Amino acid sequence: MIGFVLRRLLQSILVMLTVALIAFGLFRYVGDPINNLVGQDTSAVEREQLREKLGLDDPFLVQFARFVKNAAKGDFGISYRHRRPVAELIVERLPATLELSIVAALIALLVGVPMGVYTGLHREGFLSRSFMTLSLVGVSLPTFLIGILLILLFGVVLRWLPTFGRGEVVALGWWTTGLLTVSGLKALIMPAITLALFQMTLIMRLVRAEMLEVLRTDYIKFARARGLSNRAIHFGHALKNTLVPVITITGLQLGSIIAFAIITESVFQWPGMGLLFIQAINEVDIPVMAAYLVMIALFFVVINLAVDLLYYLVDPRLRVDRDRATGHG
């Protein structure tokens, strides 16, 4: 057990260092940081002074170490475009993205799992087949297209919902939330659904496949032979065992939601981290790009680590085999 945790931890640290290296490489070698920071009138002498002050002449490893140390503190330098500390920009935008992502994840789960269970239990019904067809369409349509269609329908034609922005937000400490205002909630609906749709179809197909798989197993047949009611079998036994892989996949999908949030935020002009990143790429704003890169990598590594550990803890088969193999237990 300890060995497993240590190995995974080591791997995670290695990945983070690699990402930090790439981010640092971006920072240092793409374009000239000095050129990006000062105006055109600055003389060559002043540029040299600035270069020395920022330590840009130091050896590679020293600069890299400094970068990592600063990154660990959350200091990513100053955005070229916005002329403000990157950390400040990120903290400003983080609540928007997190709220959107969490709401979308909830929608995907709360709609996807029941739909998956239903289509798994009633394989041949008309409703099931239409759900499956819809899911194929959901996978084929790019996220941004769905967003545009929703905007067209509910924003332009019906005029029920706002088409961009976040509505009014309430500040709670450093967190700003749109959930406490009506306009905030209305603005949240379309982006959240757009973001959730892809995940929803994925979860639905996964749950369905798992249900079908589980329903064919021996212990289910035995339960049926014993005379347990359908309800007891489906929800008491089958569902519990379907949920384990679903939970792990959903955990991994959290990262995917963050990635797709970039697209959704672009379509709906949602002021989150994703929109910041896209603007940074378009403007070649290196500090923001590097910061986003490191943060996203951290997020993914932590999630993957957590899911791996969780799976290890939850699935008793993994633990028993390992103990038996090492001679304990």
Place this chain on the structure above:
Amino acid sequence: MIGRLLDSDLFYSFSRSPVTVLAALVTAVMMGAAAFAPWVAPHTPFDLATLDLLDAFLPPAWMPDGDPRYLLGTDDQGRDVLSTIIYGARVSLLVGFAAVFLAMFLGVALGLVSGYMGGMVDAVIMRIADVQLSFPTILIALLIDGVARGLLPRDMHEEMAIYVLIFAIGISGWVQYARTVRGSTLVEKRKEYVQAAQVIGIRPWLIMLRHVLPNVMGPVLVIGTIHLAIAIITEATLSFLGVGVPATQPSLGTLIRIGNDFLFSGEWWITIFPGAALAILVLSVNLLGDWLRDALNPKLR
């Protein structure tokens, strides 16, 4: 040979499913139109001399202000939407196919080497694959695209954009092929014909290329079709976000982005028709891929 093709099991399962036949037909039509764009398109929207600004913002031909010359209407610069869609599909399909080939080439090569060599090489390659797999492909494509743009001088952005895009999408997609090929290679490695070849003294890379490769290619094709749909969507998404193909050589994604600005002023056709074209294309490719996967799946036979 056509006779043998028509008699095969594959064609039988194909012709029995009307949905698949329709999907194949639609895909063939779109690919044909894209390939022969200069002859098929009614106008030449990217030849600036032929554009007439007075023709801008015309609605589709069946609507009251429409003009029968421009079947699906015109955009803000007087370009015929139908023609832009045909040329746009061309770019989308080009990038899609190229990216898939790149990913396939890279993935199959790495998978073969990884599976056949084993040991340290295998461990390293698979570790890299695992790490890359823990990030969503679109993020990786976005990152590679962003970095490449940072590295290139600004004036070269537009010409190089399409190559950067192909590279980015290709690199982000090799893992699936590599894993599958590695699995098949591990299985084939134990078989007698490989051992016989080794005993004769054929060099490893020749064995991999001429003996193992033909036997592991089957699943690769299935992955390829599904990957084509994903590649097209990824390209459209990146173009929509503004980091893909520029407006001088637009793909369907770029067209949608351009048209999006006019959605609120009522000229919906500039974005909806390219959107519909993209959706139909991807849906057809997906359906074909689904059928291919089921038809080639030995477990379902």
